[in-house]
Amino acid sequence: MSKFQKGDRVAYRLHDGQLTPNVGIAGEVSTGGSVHVRWPSGATGWYDPEELVHEVPTATTRKVRQRSTTLTTAEELINGDRAATYGDPAENFGRIADLWNAQFGHKLSAKFTATDVALALVHLKLSRLAVTPDHADSWVDGCGYLALGSELAT
Known part of the structure; x- marks a missing residue:
């Protein structure tokens, strides 16, 4: 009988004994x-x-696992063809710039903070949702950036 059963959450042990983060x-x-x-x-x-x-x-393995999963997914997404989904990048980034100016205009003489970056990434998702509001991935990503922002702000 195996020590594993269907549905168990498992990690892979590397040859040096370390575990993969996924x-x-x-x-x-x-x-x-x-x-x-x-x-x-x-x-x-x-x-x-x-x-x-x-x-x-x-706490550490959960953070590392989440970061790794997020980075892997992000890499796959950013290397895909987003123009067909979200429209012309110049228009999309123009909308983002307008949102950033509205949000951060009072901070132009100061440095951005990590929380500011999280808010900016939420704006990125809002801009994309303006073109494709039924695209579930943008909603999920936006929620992820909001969760990170709430962590950074406290």
Whole structure:
């Protein structure tokens, strides 16, 4: 019997004993004990149970995992063709500039803060939503930036 069951959250142990920051979901377990895992990127594969550990979330691993997932997803998104979804970048960035000027005009003689950056990224999502309000990903991203901003502001 395998130490893993379908639905378990697992991390991959590297050869040096370190764990990868991404946590996958265990699927099927073969009669020989191998575990089929689906990773956040969508990749899947069979693993020897000795290569896997049950996730033991800590504040640090949760932050690292979330950052890694966010960065991987962001990389995939920014390298895709966004023009077809959001329109001409000059128009989109023009709308963003207008929003930034309205939000940060009183701060032009001061440096931006991390909270300002979070607010600016929310404006980016608002600009995109002005063109495609039914695009769920922009809503999700906007909520993510708001959550980060609330963390930074406190």
